[in-house]
Each structure stands twice: as C-alpha cells, then as structure tokens.
Amino acid sequence: MTVDTARFATRAVHAARSRETAAARATPIYLTAGFEFDDFDHAADHFSTGTGFGYTRTGNPTVRAVERQLASLESGADAVLVASGQAAVSTALLSVVGAGDHIVSSTHIYEGTRGLFLDNLARLDIETTFVEDIADPDAWRAAIRPNTRALFAESLANARNDVLDVAAVSAIADEVAVPLIVDNTLATPSLLRPIEHGAAVVVHSASKFLAGHGSVLGGVIVDDGRFDAERAGHNAPHLVLPGRGGAPSVFSRHGGRARIAYARESVAPRFGASPSPLNAFLIGQGAETLSLRVERQSRNALEIARWLESQDAVESVDYAGLPSHPHHETAVRYLEGGFGSIFTFTLRGGLPAARRFVEDVRVFTHMTHIGDVRSLVLHPGTTSHAQRTDAERAVLGVGPGTLRLSIGIEDVTDLIADLSRVLESVRETVA
Known part of the structure; x- marks a missing residue:
C-alpha cells in the first residue's frame, strides 16, 4: 500500500511527507519535535555519539x-x-x-x-x-x-x-x-x-x-x-x-x-x-541587521544623552558615552563604533517627576524590555530594582527620580521632541 492508495485519515497524516532537499537562501525553519532515522543503525549511532538530529x-x-x-x-x-x-x-x-x-x-x-x-x-x-x-x-x-x-x-x-x-x-x-x-x-x-x-x-x-x-x-x-x-x-x-x-x-x-x-x-x-x-x-x-541597528541606536543615544545633560530638569545622566561618566575612558578603550543605547538619567523632581514622565511620553513606550527597535522607558526604582534597599539602589545609581531609556531606531528629532515636551510638563509638576 502506498500513501496515495491509503484511506482518508492516513492520507491526511502522511501525504505531505517528503525527503526532498532544496537550497533555501534564508535559514529554513525545522518546526518539528523529532526527526526520522534512515534505519536501525542510524538511530543507534545518534544516541551513542550525538551526531545528527533526533529530537x-x-x-x-x-x-x-x-x-x-x-x-x-x-x-x-x-x-x-x-x-x-x-x-x-x-x-x-x-x-x-x-x-x-x-x-x-x-x-x-x-x-x-x-x-x-x-x-x-x-x-x-x-x-x-x-x-x-x-x-x-x-x-x-x-x-x-x-x-x-x-x-x-x-x-x-x-x-x-x-x-x-x-x-x-x-x-x-x-x-x-x-x-x-x-x-x-x-x-x-x-x-x-x-x-x-x-x-x-x-x-x-x-x-x-x-x-x-x-x-x-x-x-x-x-x-x-x-x-x-x-x-x-x-x-x-x-x-x-x-x-x-x-x-x-x-x-x-x-x-x-x-x-x-x-x-x-x-x-x-x-x-x-x-x-x-x-x-x-x-x-x-x-x-543579520544587528550592526545597522546598533549603529543607529548608539548614535541616537549619544545625541539624546548630550541633550538631556543640558536640561535644567535633569539632575544627572549615566551614559558611558559622555565624558562625565566615571567609566568613559574604559568605554572608549573597549567599545567600537558607539557606546550602546541603554542608560539612565535622574530627574530633579524625584518620584512625582518620574511618574509624570512615564505617563506622558508618546513616542517612547513605557514597558519592561530593552534592545528593541522602539524607544522604551522604565522606572527602575519601582520595577526592576524594587527588591533592592535604598542603600543598594544608591550604589547602583538608582534614585526615586531615575529613569532608564532604551533608545530605538526612530528619527532622533522626534525622540528629542517627545522628551522636550514631557520635560516641560515635568517642570510644571515640580514647580
């Protein structure tokens, strides 16, 4: 009996089966729990040596x-x-x-x-x-x-x-x-x-x-x-x-x-x-596009960090790409082509200012993630670092007004415009 002469339920399970190979340019997706063995010895060899694929x-x-x-x-x-x-x-x-x-x-x-x-x-x-x-x-x-x-x-x-x-x-x-x-x-x-x-x-x-x-x-x-x-x-x-x-x-x-x-x-x-x-x-x-994204994200982050450092509402910026960062020289020595795109900055208005900031952003997304093509913001003190004591957070540079940014690939002009609008709102909150 062949698959073609089998009954309906059997054909439904087996008719798509093929051992053909093709040279796909993109990496093929082998979405399968297990792999078929050629014969008895093939299975035994796989389990004894680990070569090939079985499960x-x-x-x-x-x-x-x-x-x-x-x-x-x-x-x-x-x-x-x-x-x-x-x-x-x-x-x-x-x-x-x-x-x-x-x-x-x-x-x-x-x-x-x-x-x-x-x-x-x-x-x-x-x-x-x-x-x-x-x-x-x-x-x-x-x-x-x-x-x-x-x-x-x-x-x-x-x-x-x-x-x-x-x-x-x-x-x-x-x-x-x-x-x-x-x-x-x-x-x-x-x-x-x-x-x-x-x-x-x-x-x-x-x-x-x-x-x-x-x-x-x-x-x-x-x-x-x-x-x-x-x-x-x-x-x-x-x-x-x-x-x-x-x-x-x-x-x-x-x-x-x-x-x-x-x-x-x-x-x-x-x-x-x-x-x-x-x-x-x-x-x-x-x-495959890692270098392109990281280059753009790092360039955006450096421009945003420099801009934030000049703002009256900002107490400090912890970005290794800035000369003000204590590890800047080490960053220059090790990092090639940019300084990364994730960093923290601290608002002068403390927790109320941080709350207003994350609730008012429009281009930035308020979520717990980093390294996205989208720009993200999070308040570490009440999220990722909530289990730390105040003293431990201080050692890590996390205060009530500290926010973490993960800069994406958007146009940097739009990102700064979003930050500028929100900081103006923050100034009104803490005034």
Whole structure:
C-alpha cells in the first residue's frame, strides 16, 4: 500500500511527507519535535555519539544554524541557543559550578541574575560574593576563594552603564584557572566581543538586541573553545573524569570545547531550556541587521544623552558615552563604533517627576524590555530594582527620580521632541 492508495485519515497524516532537499537562501525553519532515522543503525549511532538530529530538545538544524551565526559574531568556537536570557545565564553557570562551589560576581548585574545567585543557586549550596568596585582588580582578586569556579559580570551594566575592564578581570580569572563569564547583552558583539579580550564565556538575552524586534524570547551561551584540562581540570572534574559507567570524559571527546559540549549535552536539554525553532529563526533574522541597528541606536543615544545633560530638569545622566561618566575612558578603550543605547538619567523632581514622565511620553513606550527597535522607558526604582534597599539602589545609581531609556531606531528629532515636551510638563509638576 502506498500513501496515495491509503484511506482518508492516513492520507491526511502522511501525504505531505517528503525527503526532498532544496537550497533555501534564508535559514529554513525545522518546526518539528523529532526527526526520522534512515534505519536501525542510524538511530543507534545518534544516541551513542550525538551526531545528527533526533529530537529538537537536543538539537535542531534551524537552531544549529543560528548557534553558528552567533558564535561567529562573538568570535567564539561554538554556541548553545536556549529559551531565554535567564536560561543562558543558568545554563552557563551550571556548566561550571556545583554544590559547595563559589562564584564571584559584579554587583552591577540584572536583578533576575542577582536573584538566581541569592535565592536559587544558594539553595544548591552555591555561594556568591559580590564585587562593588568592578574597576578595582584587587577587589576581584580578594573575593576569590579556593572553591571559586567562575567570575561573572556584565560588559556594560544595567542600569548605570558601568563598563567592565574585560582584559583585567579575565587575567585574574586565568590566575586561578576559572572562566570569566560575561553577559554582553547591552554592549552586543557589534560594539564589544569579550572573548577577544580574554573572557571564556559570553551570554546574551537574545530577546534584546540580537533579535531586535521585541517579538520572541531566547538566550545564547558562546564559548571560547579553549578549555585546558591540564590547567583547569582540577576545577572542572565533571569535564575531565569518566562519566557514568566508565563512559569517556567530556574532554576526551571534545577537547577544548568540553565546557560548551557539557552545556549542550547535559545541562540545557536536561533542564529543558531548549528554544523553539521558530524563535531561533526570528533571532537569526534579527541578528543579520544587528550592526545597522546598533549603529543607529548608539548614535541616537549619544545625541539624546548630550541633550538631556543640558536640561535644567535633569539632575544627572549615566551614559558611558559622555565624558562625565566615571567609566568613559574604559568605554572608549573597549567599545567600537558607539557606546550602546541603554542608560539612565535622574530627574530633579524625584518620584512625582518620574511618574509624570512615564505617563506622558508618546513616542517612547513605557514597558519592561530593552534592545528593541522602539524607544522604551522604565522606572527602575519601582520595577526592576524594587527588591533592592535604598542603600543598594544608591550604589547602583538608582534614585526615586531615575529613569532608564532604551533608545530605538526612530528619527532622533522626534525622540528629542517627545522628551522636550514631557520635560516641560515635568517642570510644571515640580514647580
């Protein structure tokens, strides 16, 4: 019996089946849960070696194509795409730390990541020490313990724009043979590629700039592929010792890519962090225009930051592109082609002024997101940083009148006109 001679219900299920291939110019979307095996031995080989594709949770051609694309953009050896930026951070960390281990992190990080450290990883007996002055190499060095297994920081911090001296901190990580993991979401590889400066691992919320359109969630882990078993094996026994039942070690199978292979084989699929192939496709499509968008957004942001700094209603502007920012020289040293497009500024009128601002904008959108083609505004003190104490918010440069902007690709004249109109309204509120 063939499909054509089968009954109606059978034809409905099988008539569209085809093994034909075509050279699509755009990345094809393999929107399928599983993949057909050629024969008995093909299935056995896939499960014993991991080659090819069997089930989308463990690998998918669309996802793999985007992983190659993003690894290349970050100058990495390989990448693993996951379901969100938070999944990327979790997967990267759980690939290198375990119970009884210790992490040293910048205190200037996304609140969701900070909560992961303090609430979730702490329950797994993984402790974190936070470094406040990330520009002081000795502060990083002093926080390291014998059981430290990773250093973590953001290249361009949310929300005060603190800029990481990647080379200096990665050198400290190398001293103790542990990876420096850098969240490069805000800087993007268009402006900064931390692996080129010594970082071992880079993570992103791909939902932000990499996708750019604000339509999907995704995250990515990019690895330098330089894991050295001789130097770092004592800090990563899970990579160098035989597996269950005497299986070959991850390092013996993957060499310098052992760390990212472990993330792909053992962490991401087992914790269920795999992305949808459709989301992967949309992230890959967005990444194709990354440089164009970031160039426009950075140019807009610099002009807006300069304009805001000249306004009487504005108390301060924390933008790394301004000479007034304490990390401006570091930004000049590391960021190529712009200073990013996310920053904070503080209104003189405090909380009432901030409230009036977010409720009066028209071109800017009031929402919790960044890296969109649209310009966005948020009040950190009552949203992203609400769980921090007043003292902790002060350290991060977040006051009652502080607002975070994510600048989009609109015409900068229209953005400044919207800000000018709103600031005039704010002046009337606090007068």
